[in-house]
Amino acid sequence: MVAPPPPPRVAECRLQIEARVDRWYPLGDAAWIVVVEAVRVHAHPEIVAGPHHIDPRAWRPLIYNFRHYFELGRELGRTFRADTPGRCAGAEGGAGREPGGAAPGPRPTALRARPPGCPAS
Template sequence: MHRVVDLKVLYFGTPVVLIGTRNPDGTANLAPMSSAWWLGDQCMLGMNTASQTTQNLLRERECVLNLPSSALAAAVDRLALLSGSPVMTQHKIEKGYRYEPNKFAAAGLSKLPAELVAAPRVAECPIQLECEVLAAQPFDIGTECTAHTMRVLRAHVAEELIIPGTEHVDPVGWDPLIMKFCEFFGNGRQLHPSRLATAWQIPSPATSR
């Protein structure tokens, strides 16, 4: 038996990405997102058009996509309601976002320089992908989102995740942090309370039964 429902969120389970970009003054910005998918050496990112990350991507034409493991759920959650721009939309203000110029410090994460781009890597993330922006296209009118097409230029992978004698990631050893309906999951279980879910008034699994 199925029931027709008006789903407010369509996050059925996608990896969390910490996007490292460079601000106009040369400082680092770091933003969590999970609207991403990959094919070949390219990926597509869906970002709010007014966000600092989108503005940085359009200006700098590069970034680092840092993929956190499930062990970093608490650090990612500390970024959930932070904005890299002092000018925020009414929507963000209503959700409880606040301006934070030093995202790395707020999250308790460390910067590493990239090799091919000026954007920062996240030292704690087991996988870091240096990327260039190939294209940026607004979504349909009314969504206020931009689709960014990225090409991966260089991949940095923690040694323990590489299958010996190959250049492949061990899919058993790699436990990505997953965003599922605004809640954090890893290894098939819920990991950490989500500030984003609270801000969006999404019922938690414990109270929705």
């Protein structure tokens, strides 16, 4: 059996997730809640930071928020699950620093945990 061709994708979108609809629920008369299963992720090589990681500084998504479009701002912190290879909060040039090495302001307490193997700053 020959595999079907991949679905069409938008070339300008550097991160795409193929999903399969699992179930859906009506939400009033004009909206639906759709539950999907991610089946494949497509990432441009320039934003890949390891076999299972995306470099959030290289990926510049367009955020739609209350009828306005935004880009991401500086990194404010990271969760204890942020284990991107070679990136540690507070490390020179790593997460938690602005481009050029300028440190951001204090981070919220909930975001201070470091992933395993990251040195204290």
